[in-house]
Amino acid sequence: MDREQMLEALCAVRSGEMAPEAALRLFAQAPYEDIGYAKIDHHRGLRNGSGEVIYGAGKTAEQISGIVGRMIAAGGENILITRMDADKAAAVARVAPLFYDPMSRVGIANRVERPLVGSVVVASGGTSDLAVSEEAALTAEALGSRVTRLYDVGVAGLHRLLSHLAELQSARAVVAVAGMEGALASVVGGLVDCPVIAVPTSVGYGASFGGLSALLSMLNACASGISVVNIDNGFGAGFLANRINRMKGIEA
Amino acid sequence: MDREQMLEALCAVRSGEMAPEAALRLFAQAPYEDIGYAKIDHHRGLRNGSGEVIYGAGKTAEQISGIVGRMIAAGGENILITRMDADKAAAVARVAPLFYDPMSRVGIANRVERPLVGSVVVASGGTSDLAVSEEAALTAEALGSRVTRLYDVGVAGLHRLLSHLAELQSARAVVAVAGMEGALASVVGGLVDCPVIAVPTSVGYGASFGGLSALLSMLNACASGISVVNIDNGFGAGFLANRINRMKGIEA
């Protein structure tokens, strides 16, 4: 409920069109639908610039299907479901048209074609970072961004990365995905002049400590213009990259 | 040295205007000036979208003065110096016109007026976060962004934050600065639809562990569109906020 709607309601109260009690109920009324195990927020798209996203990890197939069903009934399209195992995806596919990528475990229900705009680059260090990278890429695409994938461009073979300099430098936002020492973010950050979103991954062994090593490394990146999301949070990076990519210019 | 310059040099070699050995030297030649204790990168502004920034913490007053002198000689303006103690600032002020803010320890040498554009909000949780908040705000301003400061709006008194909802929601980028539990980032992230850059601060006691608590909290923020910079890294947040704020729209 935004400022304007509030003013409108208050005017309706003054004019007698609305009883004070009704206004009170309206103000207190949450713009979500309560289906027992979740409160679906149909208005989040309006407030936050994108539709509801379903975090699949802690939910049963029935819960996900139920939420998807309600959202489609409310007109939802391109409904993103993250961290959804294949068997849950199979269950959801029975109640709604579903695109599903098993590697990143990303699903998109009621997917509709729409033009992709701008330029997001998702760069990653090694084969083992592919799942997180795809989560980022599919998220950004589902939200409307054009995505270029630069995989296996880790810093131990610098020439692989440098041979894609042109693509990197034409991006409006770069997502840098890396596990182990996470140096990719620093190196990329020194090469581009757009925001870089670093995603540490839990891939690795030994003293990588489930992504902690890459996380600390990325937080300490010397280049400017880099920020970090949570370990393995490909979705968060893709979401933010899309938000940045789709920014409008400052109005004169 | 970009693709175009490289092609140009190769053409000069073909035409005989340039010897192959000279081209080789040119390719290998770094676009920086070596003054012994530092290599000043005059071209970074071109490559990275902003001028050189001097991280003052590990440098002597003489080193900072020296670098500033060279940069001004090379035409530099609005040269940002972070983490500079007051006594170093006094020394620098002797060799160059200097704006200096003692709380955030930010200096700006050869400051020139220029129009500030767009809208960056810097919000912070408590009085003790002011130094980091100002580092972020002064950085963004030095780089050309208009900044609104919302200080002392911590989540324990939610109404203080909510009373500034309009300012928050009209921002193009929000910097959320908080120590202790760092909840400000989550709450702000749920209220706006622009990128939110969270800065954990080392303010606090007990189990705040020098900012670790706020850092982890912010990395785990449930709202989307949030990313995190290093503990107390007000500069990094301000730099990134400016970069996002000043983005142009996607060209048709």
Place this chain on the structure above:
Amino acid sequence: MDREQMLEALCAVRSGEMAPEAALRLFAQAPYEDIGYAKIDHHRGLRNGSGEVIYGAGKTAEQISGIVGRMIAAGGENILITRMDADKAAAVARVAPLFYDPMSRVGIANRVERPLVGSVVVASGGTSDLAVSEEAALTAEALGSRVTRLYDVGVAGLHRLLSHLAELQSARAVVAVAGMEGALASVVGGLVDCPVIAVPTSVGYGASFGGLSALLSMLNACASGISVVNIDNGFGAGFLANRINRMKGIEA
């Protein structure tokens, strides 16, 4: 054995009704029953204000059944069993009437109806915190408190929480359950004037580190009146909430 009983015994010794050796044995005698793998404390209810609770995680189905059997034989009612897997519950159900909630893995043996009093609110941030939340709610109910459940009211969607302000503000104790960044405790703490018991949960991924992130965040909560129990310790929170809820007023 309390002060009064001790005095009584000493008087019996003086009067010759009890031999000194007998008194010595009495003082040394523990008010528990030793059944080999456990020492059941039938008097704890008297000393501590509530009956024995069985922590099911480290015990076999046989051990739990045995303890329950002895406690019922000693007149026990509403015997709470926490962290009990479904198969153990099935075994226990064969020796005693058992209520069992598979999500929170809470069992209540020999459950009897009794009036619920006062008002405890259990609030939680997301669908994935339900198990811990229910452990808290069922515990408080089993011990005699009336419980209101406010689930899925995380701070990323502040309006969901604020729409339940009245219920929150009429509580005598609030249990705030949250994983990830744990900001719920801070926000709730700023809205109510009763004790808030924060329960960090191990739900999450990345740098949530099995609940550490939420734990640190809650310990650092800026609002006053908040204390914290162990990660996932829904039982402890429900137990304490009941104790606070059922407090009597100060006698004049």
Place this chain on the structure above:
Amino acid sequence: MDREQMLEALCAVRSGEMAPEAALRLFAQAPYEDIGYAKIDHHRGLRNGSGEVIYGAGKTAEQISGIVGRMIAAGGENILITRMDADKAAAVARVAPLFYDPMSRVGIANRVERPLVGSVVVASGGTSDLAVSEEAALTAEALGSRVTRLYDVGVAGLHRLLSHLAELQSARAVVAVAGMEGALASVVGGLVDCPVIAVPTSVGYGASFGGLSALLSMLNACASGISVVNIDNGFGAGFLANRINRMKGIEA
């Protein structure tokens, strides 16, 4: 602004006594006073059951004096200031009548006598925990609770603790302060049937890691009815103990 006040304002709008724009301003208006470096919340006492408390650590003597002055001007009494060094206290004492305890660094401005009620016990393990213990005790007293101090009753000399059993068992809330291994909370928790608030202290050496050892120990306390506040947070424990101590009974 509570539900009732909101309804009242809406009625005033309907009756024409108040313009919608005025109501809107009213709703948006925060009930605090902005003095530049802080926003003083005069209504917190109403909302939260106690007056504003000033956390002195991150503030200058001038800032503290300024806030105290405004609060006294607004009728404030028994204004608690924590973590205030002696020199700051001297400065504050120049602008307001001030009680100051140098060990705990607690100050109480504009202190007025009032009857202390109920019973809070503050128990601590060793001489070195006195500062934190006193912060808790003075806080609870400033807020109106009668406090009994049991200091130097660590578990290595169990008889010291047991000789105070009667005082412990008659408390309505116990604050258990301990550094090092923090076992005091567990032992006390097994002896009483009121809420126990554990405060880990940073006192210690070696692997006590600034209080982490005691913090973890207390979180893992086996006894029920224990919750934990932040390391060295005597204020938080005293605040919560007072809140619990002063609870009214459930109305029939």
Place this chain on the structure above:
Amino acid sequence: MDREQMLEALCAVRSGEMAPEAALRLFAQAPYEDIGYAKIDHHRGLRNGSGEVIYGAGKTAEQISGIVGRMIAAGGENILITRMDADKAAAVARVAPLFYDPMSRVGIANRVERPLVGSVVVASGGTSDLAVSEEAALTAEALGSRVTRLYDVGVAGLHRLLSHLAELQSARAVVAVAGMEGALASVVGGLVDCPVIAVPTSVGYGASFGGLSALLSMLNACASGISVVNIDNGFGAGFLANRINRMKGIEA
């Protein structure tokens, strides 16, 4: 090879009974038997006061059987095997007479009766610490100590522990086994005047972090005379308790 043997060999060299090369080989020759995957140290009993112990966790059933076979062939008795799963025990039982305790996973091959001497007490906090406690108790017994088991005497029910005061105070060494907050070691340490060996266990949940909480707590125990072994290291504690228990008096 001790000093005396060395001197003896040197004399044999001088007398010509032994060639220098032979002595050199002798000095260099390790008093162990190399069976490929392990070097069995038949002399360790002489050097270290007890026979070889086999750590079963990292070895295959075949390896354990092989080592046991060689040791029995070399006259070994009461050969202790720790951390041996039931299936490995079954395999070993085929090649040697074997006592096996499935809870603690301790095996004793070629067990022979011998008088147990002195007094070791193994005390533990809860049912879940039984496995580690039994590892300690069986180890001390296998090495010749008389052991008294005091299980389920955690500090939350202090009277359980105090009712065994006489047994505790007559011990020559106490092993205190506890998980969670590990307070048992502190309390026991304050009650006895013999060495106390504390064993933290990994039992627990939440912020017990696999025994770290109990470990830190025990290291910080306030009572004197306590030392700590590794988490879950019942064997190490039993071994050391036996060594202390069997000490001879100082010779006049």
Place this chain on the structure above:
Amino acid sequence: MDREQMLEALCAVRSGEMAPEAALRLFAQAPYEDIGYAKIDHHRGLRNGSGEVIYGAGKTAEQISGIVGRMIAAGGENILITRMDADKAAAVARVAPLFYDPMSRVGIANRVERPLVGSVVVASGGTSDLAVSEEAALTAEALGSRVTRLYDVGVAGLHRLLSHLAELQSARAVVAVAGMEGALASVVGGLVDCPVIAVPTSVGYGASFGGLSALLSMLNACASGISVVNIDNGFGAGFLANRINRMKGIEA
């Protein structure tokens, strides 16, 4: 108060020599003296096998002097004071005869000659571990043990250690003090057959993390018969070494 005294008192009650109320007071009466800032436990020597020890770190010179004065008045000799800075020692020396070692900051008030018995070896790795080593050695000596010091015998120069093999192997208890990698405990543990008490020290730099590295290393020592005390806890090690050294043989 031990079992025998308790029985005696009960007999006095039966015989009418003592009123029950008096016995009750006696039982509840703690055998310590309360001097405000501390409770001095004159009986600890009886219960625990050694006199009271004063931990000087958290106490003022006045407090230490006061406690020492009371203990000497009660007949105390060889009163050990640890972690006492030189200026506090000077103050104490004014009220009691005091031996003071500035390196280890150990003081012994009212020191009296007595025969030292048995054999404790204190071995340390490097020059920088001397302070902690001396704390251990002086403690063991003050309590009556003969001590041999083997300093600067770190494992990087194995021959230094091996040249003292005879002294090591004739010890009844060894204290192994080491910082950095703490390997000394493991190596010593493999060479002797008496209990080894390992003391990690906070000496070191880089990833020694204030002694954590040595602590973990020692806890994981492969040799048997090793236990560990807290970082820098020379006192605890010396105390325990003395206790072990002075053990009597098992009575037939």
Place this chain on the structure above:
Amino acid sequence: MDREQMLEALCAVRSGEMAPEAALRLFAQAPYEDIGYAKIDHHRGLRNGSGEVIYGAGKTAEQISGIVGRMIAAGGENILITRMDADKAAAVARVAPLFYDPMSRVGIANRVERPLVGSVVVASGGTSDLAVSEEAALTAEALGSRVTRLYDVGVAGLHRLLSHLAELQSARAVVAVAGMEGALASVVGGLVDCPVIAVPTSVGYGASFGGLSALLSMLNACASGISVVNIDNGFGAGFLANRINRMKGIEA
């Protein structure tokens, strides 16, 4: 692409043999083959002194087989594959001749005999470190080094290690593999005068924390000439040992 090739290409441009555009493509062209899920770097052998190595952990059997196939097609021999499970090895064996060691999970495809040179010693502490030790040994052998294995020479039985002193002291590089307390590296480091590469292993229990204890211990090793690789990184140690072993002397 090295300096010489670059100069050569530039000369070809000058002479007109190569168009500038072609040179540009050449410079930008990465010397790897892109097969979709990986970019194979055929030239790494030239640049880095050894062939490509395949890290098998994060790859499917199909991916490994595919890469191996391409590398053999490009003339690759002695292709090392690390962290490859037995079932993946079986799949790879169908497309290429494969040596496979199940314990260390090392595979060598298209293995060819070649003379082994120099001397690398791989020493390890216990039976449980064998897998990592073999990974190191097989890696060094596959790259051309002669390897001596000294297994089960932990510091708790120092004589085992000392009996191999001659082999240790004739090595050109030593790999010291150890879990638990990691003291082997320190002791070995004090005995030899060649580089020592320490490999912490995750073997252990309790406070070994997945190898962290050994890692910290090794980083803090007192002896000089020691460096450390990641936990369990037998490959890295073997690779580096081979590189050091095969160094040529300094040219006059």
Place this chain on the structure above:
Amino acid sequence: MDREQMLEALCAVRSGEMAPEAALRLFAQAPYEDIGYAKIDHHRGLRNGSGEVIYGAGKTAEQISGIVGRMIAAGGENILITRMDADKAAAVARVAPLFYDPMSRVGIANRVERPLVGSVVVASGGTSDLAVSEEAALTAEALGSRVTRLYDVGVAGLHRLLSHLAELQSARAVVAVAGMEGALASVVGGLVDCPVIAVPTSVGYGASFGGLSALLSMLNACASGISVVNIDNGFGAGFLANRINRMKGIEA
């Protein structure tokens, strides 16, 4: 004492030239000089390939001067003293000719000219890493290696590093010094084919945690041929680099 000397002594015993007791003393005799607070190892140069090095941090000026004096008396040259503060250096300079570098706090007593051989490169990321870098460089030079310094070549400005490719690629050993995210080691490791020794530095702020971030990053470096020394351990890196640099080729 090596194998040959041992055999020689044994032969002397056989021939009667040496008494067995004398040989025993010889074997047991440590080749060091004991000066009370330290045991100086004059033979370490023979055993370990370099002279004694004095770690100055934990020693007094008198101790350092004393050790230096003895070493010079024993013919020592180029005696390296690390971590020596300026005032200690001044004291040492009074007893011996001393080179001293205040930034790295490295001293070299009795410095003599000698030819430097081979090629060690010390590369570092930023101005703030200079102290550690110089410690490494001066150490390697003092031990006889020719050193090239490449400072301020951090990965955020990749061209600075790449412009020194030739120097890097002609090194026989590279020391890579970096704080913050430590990415320099990875990038350098991918560019050279000699051993790379990574030195994490404690320079940085926020989540660099005293060098932990760089340490973990370097341990997880993706490139092969990299090993790591302790945080800030410039000496260790320089020592090892010299050892590798000066390796002889394998003899045919």
